[in-house]
Amino acid sequence: MMNRFLILPIVVPLLTAVLCLLFFRKPRAQRWIGVSGAGLLLGVSLWLLQVVWQQGIQTVQVGNWQAPFGITLVADLFSAVMVVLAGVLGVAVAIYSWESIDAQRQAFGYYPLMHFLLMGVCGAFLTGDLFNLYVWFEVMLMASFVLLALGGERGQMEGAIKYVTLNLLSSAIFLAALGLLYGLAGTLNMADLAQKFASTASAPSNAIVTALSMLFLAAFGIKAAVFPLFFWLPASYHTPPVAVTALFSGLLTKVGVYSLIRVFTLIFVQDTVYTHTLLLVIAGLTMITGVLGAVAQNEMRRLLSFHIISQIGYPLMGLGIFTPLGLAAAVYFVFHVSIAKSTLFLISGVIARLRGVYDLKKLGGLYKKEAWLAILFLIAALSLAGLPPSSGFFAKLSLVLAGLQQAQYLIVAVSLGVSLLTLFSMVKIWNEAFWKEKPTVEDETKFALAQNWSWILPILFLVGVTIVLSFGIGPIFRLMSQVGNQLMNPQLYIQAVLGGGG
Amino acid sequence: MEMVLPFVIGSLYAMAIYMLLRRSLVKLLIGLGLLSHASNLLIFTASGLTRFKAPVIPMTAEQLQSPHADPLPQALILTAIVISFGVTAFALALAYRAYRSVNTDDLDQMKSTDA
Amino acid sequence: MLIVAVISGFGLAFLAPTICRFAKQKSGWWLAILPVFLTLYFLTLLPGLASGQIPALSYEWSKELGLTFAFRADGLSLAFALLVSGIGALVAIYASGYFGNKAPIGRFYLWLFFFMASMLGVVFSDNLILLFVFWELTSLSSFMLIGFEQEREEARAAAIQALLVTGSGGLVMLAGFVLLGQIGGTLELSALLLKGESVSTHPLYLAVLILILIGAFTKSAQVPFHFWLPNAMQAPTPVSTYLHAATMVKAGVYLLARLSLVLGGSSFWFWAVGGIGALTMILGGYLAFSQTDLKRYLAYSTISALGSLVMAIGIGSETALKAMVLFLLAHGLYKGTLFLVTGAIDHECKTRDVRELGGLWRSMPYNAAGSTLAALSMAGVPLFFGFVAKEYLYEAAYKVGAFWISLAIIGALLNVFIAFRVGIEPFWLPSQIEVKPSKHVHEAPWSMRIGPLILGGLSLLLGLFPQILGRSIVSSALTAALGRPVEVKLAAWHGVNDIFLLSLLTLGLGVGLFAVRQDLQRIAEKVSLRWGLDGLYKRSLDFLFTLAGFQTRTLQHGYLRYYLITIIVAVVAITAGGLWRWGGGTLPYLSWDIYFYELGIAVIIVLSAFMATLSRSRLGAVAALGVAGYGVASIYLLFGAPDLAMTQFLIESLTVVLFVLAFYHLPNFAQLTPKRERLRDVFIALITGGLMTIFVFVASGIQIHPTISPFFVENSLPLAHGRNIVNVILVDFRGLDTLGEITVLAIAGLGVFALLKLRLDLRTAKGKKSAEEIAKGGDQ
């Protein structure tokens, strides 16, 4: 299916960013442009998902050059779902940034940077070309570098140096892997690669491709913040304004996960006994180290940052299980956890706005004082911890189903144990920030939530999405199952890109 | 040359890694520069080398005579070079700002944000 | 209608805060309307059950996950449901008197009804996963209710403990459920129950059983998971009554009874369930001895009672299950009463220490009446409901053997003792310790009398006329649990037989124990009782924190170069592993053909890069880096890439300029690392470099597939109208790459601009500027 409007999720944020740049001296106009651009992106992404759902995988040959020679954009259901995720988080964060991002940052390009980031993310989700993926990674990274450092506070600088260095290392590995891959296979189109590797499934060529796939695993693994490549994340994620952290937490590592799932279902399936077992091992270790890191924290944003790592293990577990159900669960998990985690970050921002601190030891009494905020937190936190009937529960349930079907008992046990620790750490926040009495009387800011809609509306929106994800599990998981089926049948993807004959 | 360049690339990588592992922020930047040279040269070499024959169709001809250099990796490298230029410039500015706020270029002093 | 019955509770929960705002002190009475109504509705379902009409409904929720909204109301479900809604109504009324206007009562009712609805969900669910959903919701509401008095740290800690213990059990159970569903081929309970044969012969049967038992045992406070329950007495008394005595803790019992058809019958089941139940029964009673707090007495006796219920299920005979159902109801009635009375005493006397209480019958006659009835039922005095239940339990144990009947007797004996201490002593005997008489001890308000009176009255009434239950609820519950039609006849009096004599013996011994209670207490206080996993729980929390702290300090230490080393080593390890699996194959042939000046350039690149790493001055290093870049550019030029060469030359020059501009402000190098570390780094660098060398050899020597480039060469001129193929690829064939690339550049430009011009750390010195001002002043 050829659909030239497939480019829109890339063009809309770019257009928004460029418009913001043209209004660079008018931050107020930028806000409006930024928020409406994000809204438009969400609309476009929903349209795309609907088209892909009804008419199958959509492609466009950019520049009208046939695949594999030009760059092909491909929207299968997986891509479309991820683009919707970008749209949802984009809208929420754009509104939240309205007041929570200070005027100086807004005057120095906050909104255009945010949309550049969205552009990179959507590009990465949609592209069917590995080198083009690299380019979108760089767009996304560069935007994230700047967003992270924007403001120039000391903590930001220290965090940014680690973030930038380790991510550049990842880019360098990716680039080297691309060069080697081109040397071996003479093409960069993912469908073409998949087809070519499938057609020459001889043992030696398989082995060399598998060896090469390890470089991709490393490059994407750093981006996805898996064990033991995650150090950049806890070092930096808590340093920028919380809206930025929420956006990063929802999207950046997820692009890494997306890429891992994409290449390890489509291209590198020569030796799944080796590669996917390795993925399972990494998944388990990532879950454990991440959650232990979180247990040790007392600062809300740091605590949540470690949970990002821990929760990355779950989709990898789905990928490692490597069945349609496992992948469906993985994708559902990614979607759910991005929403839940971003919500929690946004709430932590509101708490800091109310009380001036992120430190759990200095917080307290919020259940009594801000009952609605408490309820919103509870929904998001329990969703993250996987308590039923939240979206997190269904995510975990589907992974457990998939894991037990394949008799992967160890990873299932690890995943359940980690979810208990996640629950523990969410309860800790609840206990310290909401239940416990406030230790000090002073530092109360005069801030009425009800009148500050830009702070609370995005949280309501995201919690609403979480609720839809959980109670609408029927249709939504039907969609995810289709995602899983498509991923496990790469032939569909190949045909959509290269045409029936190949 | 195919026998030599892999070693050149390998030593560029080795030196880049060595520089990345220094405590000085400035050395880290030099390491990033070396890393990008190494990667670009790697793409160039891995896709095969052809002497002198640029992939440009002469004004007088309608077709390019074989053998000629592979144009695709060249385009990729060009993209990569320009991107790494942008990244390097940003990293420089970052290093400068970091130095200004921490007042040292010793990376071991910049760990207040970790757990 | 059934689904409305389950869902309506949630609706009421969310409305409760609003209702409370309007109804104030009377809210309990208003809110009790729904549970009363539900109780009546459940009663109307009973007659139908006898004729085999089981209300059931099922909506699909998620086909892929095997989830349905399936509810089914058979006898077993209804027995529990009646307990839930009936006691729920009384507790709701009681609570408004208990709290008065001292607490945010709206929130209390929210979680109370949330619990009621969840518990109804548990007992009516016909889908394992749905059951699990409600199961965890009861844990959640229990958490919120135990920690209701949030200012008290003990309350919060107890809430967390209860949640973690039942939560971990729940997770284990979930795995068991999923496995059970996979073995049985369905997650629908009613369908699963028909597959007992195929499940019990499956190789995973034992695993499934153990996993599910852990879930049930944690919830129902069986040894060794029982420790959370006494701590949960931090909850307000209405909560303890409702959740931690009458209903929630029985969820595990319900589950075992429900699944006994499919999982039961094996000897493992008998010994694990029966054995743990018996152990819990005795240990719970024993642990009660050292207590003085009324509520903790009741808590331990509840553990003991739960143990006997579980034991009965483990025994599994028809009589045992009959005893289980009867004891379940009897216990709900008398234990509910006693808890409520304790709450009233606490409310009026401000103490729950049994030694300080005495002679309360004068000031609290109604509660004294209810309490006495309940205590007699608990002690198993003939003609009371508890007696009927105990008779059957004895009978069931008697049939199994002497060992089991002696266990049952010990358990019951302890219960007699507790019944007298808690239900009789505070009202009818003088207090042990003379405390200054409370000035205004008087009867609690009506809202707090009605519960004990009704429940206590029922304890007598049902003891006199047990057949009210026999025909309806007990027979249908047994039918459901055993999977075959059972006709039950109950009588208050079975005549004098062995069992009756044993009952009398128990009663006599129990009263005897009660008579020497003060001596017993002295002994118990000396013998320190540290049973169960309470200590383990604390130790594992400590261990968790230590481990987490250690791990985080070890991994996330803040030294960038060690992060890099870890990452590089990991990457090298997995890639080398991949290459090793490949094993080299046939080594590719590469041409040795090389020109002299090419070699020269190669040497220059390596040497200048080497200079860059060794140089002591920043400028020297930058210059050397630049030379290396020019060398690379020369290679591009020599091998047919003039565009690349030009770009590289220009960019290299610009980069040097930028470095110089930035370095102008940076300090000079210092030698910071010791030699050992440098040697280690050299080693890592060489390994990495070597690995990359091998990779380049492989990739340039092996070509699995020919390149797609000929397409560009052929079509560049005719279709894309350009002769410089590289440029055509950049702006046309792969224009999207270029669009992304200039975007990266634009962001970088913006980033450098913002980074160098916007300095939030300095703004306070100048005073805050408005956004517009900053923007205007930005580049001047």
Added chain:
Amino acid sequence: MTSLILRTMVRLLLPLLLMFSVFLLLRGHNEPGGGFVGGLMAATGFALFSIAFGSETARRILRIDPLALIGVGLSLALLTGLITLGLNQPFLTGIWFKFPLGSFGKLELGTPLLFDLGVYLTVWGVTLTIVFALEEVK
């Protein structure tokens, strides 16, 4: 630092470099060159100029804010894509117009050239933004 010789040289070099950059841009589609190199070349000219005369003078000579150059360049590149989208073609499809020039052959103009111009302006703007910003830090 800024000697007279350097200033004189730069004053002469700047127009030359600018002209050469335009030349590179225009011939890029058929001969080595193109938007990247052209943009870099133009930026190098101004970078030298600003080193010799200071960034304020360089900004004055340039007249246009380099940030605006980025915006314009990027929008130009985007626009070429959007045009084709409007013409019912996939994004960034090249559209060509031919003008016969008698004995000189024919002049071919297409959207890829416009795109390349966008690249040229962006690269130019970005490089200058960076150079100026680095120069102006105190």
